[in-house]
Amino acid sequence: MSHLLEVRNLTVDFHTAQGTVHAVRDVSWHLDRGECLAILGESGSGKSVSASAIMNLIDCPPGEIVTGEILFEGADLLKKSGEERRQLNGKRIAMIFQDPLSHLNPVYTVGFQIEEIMTAHGWPADKARARCLELLERVGIPDFANKVDAYPHQFSGGQRQRLMIAMALALKPDILIADEPTTALDVTVQAQILALLEELQRETGMGLLLITHDLGVVAEVADRVVVMNSGQIVETGSAAEVYRAPAHPYTKKLIGAVPGGGDMAQPLDTGIAPILEINGLSKHYGAFAALDNASLTVLPGETVAIVGESGSGKSTLAKCLLRLEEASMGEALWQGRDLVTMPARDLFEMRRDIQMVFQDPTQSLNPRMSVYQIISEAWAIHPDILPKPQWKERVRDLLEQVGLSADHMFRYPHQFSGGQRQRIAIARALALEPKLIVCDEAVSALDVSIQAQVIELLTRLQDELGLSYLFIAHDLPLVRDFAHRVVVMQGGRIVEQGPVAQIFDAPRMNYTRNLMAASLHPDPEVQAERRAARDAIKEAS
Amino acid sequence: MAVSENSGTIPETPPAWLSILKMLWRDKFALCAAVFLTVIVLCAIFGPMFLEDQAMRNNLRGRNAPPFDFSKDWKFWLGGDALGRPLLARIIVAAQNTMMVAAGAVLFSMAIGTGLGLIAGYTSKLGSQIIMRLADVIMSFPSLLLAVIVLYMLSPSVTNLIIVLAITRIPVYLRTTRAEVLEIRERMFVQAAQVMGASTWRIVFRHILPVVFPTLVTIATLDFAFVMLAESSLSFLGIGIQPPEITWGLMVAQGRPYLTNAWWLSFMPGLAIILTTLSLNLLSNWMRTALDPVQRWRLEIARKKK
Numbered sequence: 001m002s003h004l005l006e007v008r009n010l011t012v013d014f015h016t017a018q019g020t021v022h023a024v025r026d027v028s029w030h031l032d033r034g035e036c037l038a039i040l041g042e043s044g045s046g047k048s049v050s051a052s053a054i055m056n057l058i059d060c061p062p063g064e065i066v067t068g069e070i071l072f073e074g075a076d077l078l079k080k081s082g083e084e085r086r087q088l089n090g091k092r093i094a095m096i097f098q099d100p101l102s103h104l105n106p107v108y109t110v111g112f113q114i115e116e117i118m119t120a121h122g123w124p125a126d127k128a129r130a131r132c133l134e135l136l137e138r139v140g141i142p143d144f145a146n147k148v149d150a151y152p153h154q155f156s157g158g159q160r161q162r163l164m165i166a167m168a169l170a171l172k173p174d175i176l177i178a179d180e181p182t183t184a185l186d187v188t189v190q191a192q193i194l195a196l197l198e199e200l201q202r203e204t205g206m207g208l209l210l211i212t213h214d215l216g217v218v219a220e221v222a223d224r225v226v227v228m229n230s231g232q233i234v235e236t237g238s239a240a241e242v243y244r245a246p247a248h249p250y251t252k253k254l255i256g257a258v259p260g261g262g263d264m265a266q267p268l269d270t271g272i273a274p275i276l277e278i279n280g281l282s283k284h285y286g287a288f289a290a291l292d293n294a295s296l297t298v299l300p301g302e303t304v305a306i307v308g309e310s311g312s313g314k315s316t317l318a319k320c321l322l323r324l325e326e327a328s329m330g331e332a333l334w335q336g337r338d339l340v341t342m343p344a345r346d347l348f349e350m351r352r353d354i355q356m357v358f359q360d361p362t363q364s365l366n367p368r369m370s371v372y373q374i375i376s377e378a379w380a381i382h383p384d385i386l387p388k389p390q391w392k393e394r395v396r397d398l399l400e401q402v403g404l405s406a407d408h409m410f411r412y413p414h415q416f417s418g419g420q421r422q423r424i425a426i427a428r429a430l431a432l433e434p435k436l437i438v439c440d441e442a443v444s445a446l447d448v449s450i451q452a453q454v455i456e457l458l459t460r461l462q463d464e465l466g467l468s469y470l471f472i473a474h475d476l477p478l479v480r481d482f483a484h485r486v487v488v489m490q491g492g493r494i495v496e497q498g499p500v501a502q503i504f505d506a507p508r509m510n511y512t513r514n515l516m517a518a519s520l521h522p523d524p525e526v527q528a529e530r531r532a533a534r535d536a537i538k539e540a541s
Numbered sequence: 542m543a544v545s546e547n548s549g550t551i552p553e554t555p556p557a558w559l560s561i562l563k564m565l566w567r568d569k570f571a572l573c574a575a576v577f578l579t580v581i582v583l584c585a586i587f588g589p590m591f592l593e594d595q596a597m598r599n600n601l602r603g604r605n606a607p608p609f610d611f612s613k614d615w616k617f618w619l620g621g622d623a624l625g626r627p628l629l630a631r632i633i634v635a636a637q638n639t640m641m642v643a644a645g646a647v648l649f650s651m652a653i654g655t656g657l658g659l660i661a662g663y664t665s666k667l668g669s670q671i672i673m674r675l676a677d678v679i680m681s682f683p684s685l686l687l688a689v690i691v692l693y694m695l696s697p698s699v700t701n702l703i704i705v706l707a708i709t710r711i712p713v714y715l716r717t718t719r720a721e722v723l724e725i726r727e728r729m730f731v732q733a734a735q736v737m738g739a740s741t742w743r744i745v746f747r748h749i750l751p752v753v754f755p756t757l758v759t760i761a762t763l764d765f766a767f768v769m770l771a772e773s774s775l776s777f778l779g780i781g782i783q784p785p786e787i788t789w790g791l792m793v794a795q796g797r798p799y800l801t802n803a804w805w806l807s808f809m810p811g812l813a814i815i816l817t818t819l820s821l822n823l824l825s826n827w828m829r830t831a832l833d834p835v836q837r838w839r840l841e842i843a844r845k846k847k
Contacts, residue, residue: 324736359729366730410554412834
């Protein structure tokens with residue numbers, strides 16, 4: 001029997017100035033009607049390349065499809081003309097992307113953009129309008145009759161992804177390709193979008209091709225999974241099988257790196273005086289309270305995690321603490337002295353004790369400075385830490401401490417991978433010999449296996465140097481393994497805080513329970529239980 | 542990128558000037574441009590010293606002498622002007638005034654405009670407002686008209702010409718710098734520097750200016766040609782450089798009545814203007830690549846490709 005879509009022995013090369021890169025090598029997989037196939041891989045594994053080849057999105061040159069065929073209902077897409085493929089794209093095979101904001105045109109209304117798909121394939125305008133309204137209702141846009149004439153910026157991230165789905169489904173495609181559809185979204189929204197995709201798939205019987213790096217997403221929706229590593233398929237099988245009995249070492253490593261399985265840390269002895277004590281910290285923008293009356297303490301050598309969805313005020317808390325934003329009210333006592341009202345001169349001294357590691361190392365490292373310059377800048381600013389002749393030695397030591405080598409000293413940030421860049425950012429923070437490091441989503445831009453390495457590094461540094469961390473994250477399993485105590489935030493407020501075991505095993509607040517239920521577990525069976533729990537919460541409320 | 546094993550040794554880096562020369566060697570266009578500009582600068586410095594007399598000497602037998610007549614003295618190879626003065630010598634001598642006015646005006650306006658732009662972009666709203674409105678005043682006034690009025694009041698001289706042209710070009714740099722600063726100051730690495738306790742001074746000059754700089758250099762090279770032509774317009778009106786002093790712009794203007802029978806009078810100095818601007822553009826293009834660590838590999842691997 002022939003499959004709905006079949007990729008056979010596909011090899012794609014990219015010719016770059018540094019030589020030829022084999023993006024995918026001899027890749028074969030197939031997708032049937034009504035099934036969900038997940039392509040799982042880390043960044044650079046080539047997981048998106050075969051989808052791009054299907055949609056004719058590979059730029060040739062620099063790309064080149066060397067060998068292989070892509071059979072859609074038995075006919076090879078690669079042999080068709082551009083015009084024939086345009087007829088299929090959008091109509092029979094549709095695609096949704098990771099970042100819906102950059103794929104919606106900001107100057108047209110969403111209604112226009114959804115209808116455009118249909119009119120481009122020859123539908124009359126009134127019929128397209130009717131179908132558009134029907135779709136908006138189906139994907140769950142509230143007040144859809146009015147919202148159809150709104151612009152993309154007037155929707156939230158989750159709604160925008162729903163709009164993209166509506167757009168993709170307009171012509172009832174046989175195949176929907178979803179490239180990291182939920183990566184940019186909060187956990188609770190992610191769960192909703194995945195549920196919607198599943199429902200729609202069941203309704204229409206289309207084939208769903210899901211490209212993701214997240215084992216949890218695979219466990220939630222996929223029937224079968226293809227695991228890719230550096231351009232090659234290392235393992236294929238049903239989602240449950242692959243998780244239960246991974247055959248390839250890479251898959252084992254990937255599953256092993258997933259956080260959330262380790263022992264939870266014991267709370268530290270509360271007898272010690274806290275190093276940081278925040279009392280009633282608030283930040284108002286006009287009448288809007290981004291941060292409302294937040295209070296928490298951090299002990300020396302302790303990791304306090306702050307979790308919450310986007311807009312919950314967790315980053316605002318960090319910014320107020322570091323005086324990147326001025327707090328409106330409240331105090332933050334650092335070893336007994338108030339950071340919020342501290343004069344600039346004392347603040348300069350305080351900067352040595354509290355450092356920050358940012359979310360995206362690509363942006364937080366100055367692209368025009370070498371690693372040596374980036375790290376040694378700390379001592380240029382605080383000259384009393386280290387005299388200049390010793391800078392090179394110390395940079396080397398710091399680089400080795402974070403798992404890089406002295407060779408890297410005179411390279412520039414763009415020459416490193418994401419994980420290495422974050423190590424550089426950590427080395428920079430360590431250069432000032434701080435007591436507290438604020439990590440603002442410090443690992444969320446990294447691949448799972450790299451994430452695990454960076455967390456390991458942070459744990460080791462904590463043991464060696466007695467550091468405290470204020471660890472801001474949205475990824476709950478990660479927090480479970482790493483934190484001593486957890487603070488849950490919602491809408492600018494702290495709704496619950498306590499030792500990590502208490503928050504994860506016996507959450508008191510509904511919001512926390514919701515958050516727990518929405519987070520995805522890599523085990524398909526556990527995930528099925530969670531889904532049941534989530535439905536129970538939904539029915540109860 | 543693989544982590545190599547031989548840790549512990551700190552790598553040696555070659556001296557900066559050597560790698561700059563290497564990168565210049567890789568880009569042959571930029572190399573030609575650099576050589577040409579060096580020649581022009583040498584002409585500007587030493588030309589008047591040796592050739593002033595010849596450039597001013599009338600020679601009625603050589604009136605409108607055609608170019609490329611190699612039987613004549615080398616100074617007449619590019620022809621002679623309406624009074625029989627050798628064009629080549631005059632172009633060499635005129636390089637001094639031209640370069641002084643153009644480079645002076647461009648450097649002044651770039652320095653002042655960038656400085657004010659950095660202040661406007663990085664300080665309070667009030668300071669920024671004042672600076673921006675001042676820039677608006679300058680911009681809303683036609684720059685040549687402003688120059689005419691000021692030069693009419695002051696005596697026309699090289700210094701005054703530089704000042705006037707510099708003032709009229711300030712807003713270009715100011716607005717560009719401010720717009721870029723407003724965007725760059727929100728970037729994460731600026732926040733990272735703040736967290737380390739970096740002073741405003743350090744953030745502006747170490748983190749923001751290097752990112753804005755390539756854009757400013759590109760504008761400056763384009764402006765170079767504009768200033769040369771503006772200077773020639775003013776000179777043509779009689780309020781810029783006055784004969785017997787010469788500039789390339791003035792030579793173009795002086796050749797205009799003879800365009801039909803002696804085209805080289807305007808063409809040769811015009812060619813000098815074009816080649817200078819072109820060289821500056823090529824060199825600034827090279828510099829933009831060389832200054833940017835992300836782009837630098839284009840110059841470092843160019844040889845392997847060939």
